Amino acid sequence: MASYGGDDDTPLLARARDACSNPSPLAGCCACLTFTRSDQVAASLRFSNTHWQPSGDKGIKDVIVLGVFFPLDAETKPRWLRLDRSKPVTKVLEAACAACGYQLDRGRLVGSPDRINLFTLDGDMLRTDLELEAHIPSTLQELSMIILEKGNRLQSERLRDVQEAARLQRPGGGSRAGGMCTIM
Numbered sequence: 001m002a003s004y005g006g007d008d009d010t011p012l013l014a015r016a017r018d019a020c021s022n023p024s025p026l027a028g029c030c031a032c033l034t035f036t037r038s039d040q041v042a043a044s045l046r047f048s049n050t051h052w053q054p055s056g057d058k059g060i061k062d063v064i065v066l067g068v069f070f071p072l073d074a075e076t077k078p079r080w081l082r083l084d085r086s087k088p089v090t091k092v093l094e095a096a097c098a099a100c101g102y103q104l105d106r107g108r109l110v111g112s113p114d115r116i117n118l119f120t121l122d123g124d125m126l127r128t129d130l131e132l133e134a135h136i137p138s139t140l141q142e143l144s145m146i147i148l149e150k151g152n153r154l155q156s157e158r159l160r161d162v163q164e165a166a167r168l169q170r171p172g173g174g175s176r177a178g179g180m181c182t183i184m
Contacts, residue, residue, distance in 0.1 A: 045069065045165035048077040051143055055099060056082030064136065067145035067169075068096045069162050071116075076100035078145075078165075085136060089128045093118055096148045109150070119147040121166055123159050143171050 047067060049055060054065045064085040069078045079099055083092055094104055096118065103110040107128070118126040120139060126146065127135075140146070145166045147154065 042161070042165065044072065044075075044077065045161065046077055047169055048079050051080045051171045054080040054082040056095065057084075058082070060084045062086045064132070064140070064142055066092070066140065067143070067166070068099065069145065069147045069165070070096070070100040071149055072158075074100040074102065074148075083132065085132050088131050089118065089126055089135070092126075092132055092146075093128060093148075096146075100148065114150045115152065116148065116150050117152060119149060119154050119159075121145055121147070121159075121163055123154050125152065145170075 051065055051067065060082060062085050064083050065080055066083055067078060067080050070076045076099065081092075081095055081099060083095060090107075093107075093116065097104050097109075097116065102116065104116070108115055118128070120126065121144075124139070126139070132140070145162075147159075147162055149158070
């Protein structure tokens with residue numbers, strides 16, 4: 001039987017994890033029983049906090065929690081942020097930049113000609129001229145992950161690395177059901 005590390009592995013959990021990672025058409029989905037495999041994620045792409053305890057203002061009434069991956073040169077691990085869904089996307093951009101130590105001046109990094117943008121895990125740029133609410137639920141949902149990156153495009157290799165890290169760290173253990181138990 002495969003070893004998943006840790007003393008809490010029971011044969012039942014190990015078999016459930018095997019079934020989820022090797023699904024058959026007859027097995028159904030047990031993805032909610034899978035666990036984050038942070039040992040498979042590069043250290044620079046591991047979240048520094050949990051979605052249960054996101055960074056940000058605890059006084060926000062209309063909150064959405066988003067995971068943010070930062071540019072490599074920021075040397076900041078990804079972080080879950082508590083954001084106000086009624087604010088413009090520019091406020092999300094400002095919060096993400098502040099979380100990794102960047103300063104913005106009219107959409108550009110202070111002291112640099114570089115523009116900085118937010119991207120979805122599909123590689124699409126989020127429009128900053130809209131309210132965050134306009135991206136919900138079509139583009140973003142609660143616990144979605146986004147990428148903060150310099151420039152107007154993501155390099156395909158960077159996007160693949162972030163997509164894989166996001167898949168392995170998705171709340172609910174990578175469940176295809178968005179973290180919801182499909183057995184219940």
